[in-house]
Amino acid sequence: MDWQGTDAEFVELLTETQDAAACDPDRVDLHHWLNIYRWQSISRTADPNTGQVLILPETVEYTKQVVNELKQAILLCPTYGPAYSLLGELETLVLGDPNGPDHVQTGYTLAPCNAAACFVAGSFDALQGKTQEAYAKLHRAVALDGNYFTEAVTSCLRDLNDPNLALQLAGDNIGRLGQVATMLTQWSDGANAQSDIALSKARERLVSKSLQPDASAGVFASLATVYTKEYEHDLATECYQKALVLDYGQIGWRYNLARSLATQGRYNEALHEVKICLRLNSEYQPAKRLIQELAVKAPGPMGQAVD
Numbered sequence: 001m002d003w004q005g006t007d008a009e010f011v012e013l014l015t016e017t018q019d020a021a022a023c024d025p026d027r028v029d030l031h032h033w034l035n036i037y038r039w040q041s042i043s044r045t046a047d048p049n050t051g052q053v054l055i056l057p058e059t060v061e062y063t064k065q066v067v068n069e070l071k072q073a074i075l076l077c078p079t080y081g082p083a084y085s086l087l088g089e090l091e092t093l094v095l096g097d098p099n100g101p102d103h104v105q106t107g108y109t110l111a112p113c114n115a116a117a118c119f120v121a122g123s124f125d126a127l128q129g130k131t132q133e134a135y136a137k138l139h140r141a142v143a144l145d146g147n148y149f150t151e152a153v154t155s156c157l158r159d160l161n162d163p164n165l166a167l168q169l170a171g172d173n174i175g176r177l178g179q180v181a182t183m184l185t186q187w188s189d190g191a192n193a194q195s196d197i198a199l200s201k202a203r204e205r206l207v208s209k210s211l212q213p214d215a216s217a218g219v220f221a222s223l224a225t226v227y228t229k230e231y232e233h234d235l236a237t238e239c240y241q242k243a244l245v246l247d248y249g250q251i252g253w254r255y256n257l258a259r260s261l262a263t264q265g266r267y268n269e270a271l272h273e274v275k276i277c278l279r280l281n282s283e284y285q286p287a288k289r290l291i292q293e294l295a296v297k298a299p300g301p302m303g304q305a306v307d
Contacts, residue, residue, distance in 0.1 A: 003173040005041075010040075010041040013037050014037050014038065014041065017030065017033055018034055019255050021034050025253065026078040028073050028074070028080045028083065029072075029080070029082075030078040030158065031069065031072070031073035031076065032070070032073055032080065034069075035066050035073070035083075035086065036086060038062075038065075038066050038069075038112065039063070039066050039086070039090065039236075042058075042062050043059070046137035050115040050300050053093075055094060057297035058190030059094065060095065063090050063094045063095060064095065065086075066090060066093060067087060067090055067095065068277075070083050070086060070090075074087070080110070080111075081106070081107040081108065081109070081114055081117050082107060082111055082117055083107070084103045084106045084107035084110065084117075085104055085107030085111070085114075085116060085117040085120045085121070086107075086116075086120075087100075087103045087107075088102065088104035088105075088106070088107060088120070088124075089104060089120050091122070092104070093104060101124055102120050104120055104124050104219035105121060105124075107121065108120075108137065112140070114143065115140075115141045115145035115147075116141075116143070116145075118137045118140045118144060119137070119138065119141035119148045119151065119152065119157055119290065120139030121137050122134045122135070122138035122140075122141060122152070122155065123155050123159070123202035125137060126138070126155045126159035128162050129160075131165075132161060132281060133161055134155070135156070135160070137154075137166075138155060138156065138169065139168075139169060147185075150179065150183075153166045153169055153170075153179070153180055153183055154171055154183075156169065157183065157184075157187050157195075161194075162194070163184055163187065163194055163195045163199070164194070164198050164201075165183070166180050166198065167180055167198050167201060167202060174216060174218060174219055175218055177202060177205055177209075178206065178218050178219065178221070178223075179222075180202055180221050181199065181203070181206060181223075181225060181226050182222060182225050184198055184199040184202060185199065185225055185226060185229035199226065199229070200247055202226065203223070203226045203230075206219060206226065207223065207254025208237070210223055210242075215243075216246065217243040217244075217247040217280075218243070220239040220240070220242040220246070221239070221240065221243040221250070221251040221253050222232070223241045224237075224257075224260075225256075226254065227239060228256070228260060232258045233263045233264050234264065236256075237257060237260045237261055238255035238261060238265070240253055240256060241257065244257065249280060251280050251281055251284055254273050254274075254276055255273075255274065255284070255286055256282075256288055257270075258271075258273040258274040258277070261273065262290075262293075262297070267294055270290075271291065271294040271295070274287045274290050274291045274294060
């Protein structure tokens with residue numbers, strides 16, 4: 001779960017879950033979710049450079065308590081797989097306990113139809129370089145719960161270093177295909193041939209989808225992202241324009257259109273688009289910065305400052 005609640009929201013969530021577990025102390029699932037929320041409440045601080053959870057001394061101490069609570073919960077129902085998965089994940093990633101991977105595998109064995117158990121086991125397989133096993137479990141996790149898609153793609157790229165597997169996860173789903181294409185543009189730096197090949201495949205599939213009469217705005221926007229990565233700004237501009245015809249209010253797309261136009265030296269047109277961004281959201285900071293750049297470059301009356 002990627003939800004980032006406030007301190008007050010977590011206090012309320014933890015209090016209510018703890019009360020529920022106290023009212024029905026034999027419910028292992030309530031104890032399991034209580035400890036999920038406990039972990040999430042202390043793992044909201046991420047390293048700005050890596051995006052990974054920042055492990056502080058107090059984080060370790062609190063995690064030890066969560067681990068002990070999970071061990072007690074497992075005694076209530078020794079076949080409840082999800083609790084083993086969380087236990088093993090925390091033991092390995094936070095406490096460095098060598099028993100962690102075994103607990104993760106036990107969780108998957110006991111709960112192969114639980115998305116979280118599949119995802120954690122797949123992630124661990126990926127870290128160990130077990131490509132086939134990892135992909136099978138990640139694919140199963142996404143099939144059970146689509147919310148794991150982004151994390152599964154990240155694991156394919158970061159841990160397995162296999163962008164083609166990321167593309168396979170997307171299948172024929174347009175939204176997912178576009179997301180993978182976008183992630184590949186961020187992942188590939190021009191030196192990764194495998195990533196470039198996968199991005200080319202994603203481009204071909206998006207082009208094919210864009211030619212269909214019912215092509216969505218997201219297809220054109222995703223294709224524009226690929227074209228931008230490949231420095232084909234004229235094609236990117238055309239795709240952003242088509243996307244905005246279908247979904248006028250997408251400020252991010254319109255901002256990217258303005259950037260694409262500016263790259264081609266079409267400053268007046270870019271300025272027009274960025275003004276629309278600010279009409280839609282007067283506090284949109286990227287547009288405020290861009291309009292200052294364009295006001296200097298754009299000739300004629302459109303280059304005048306905006307009130």
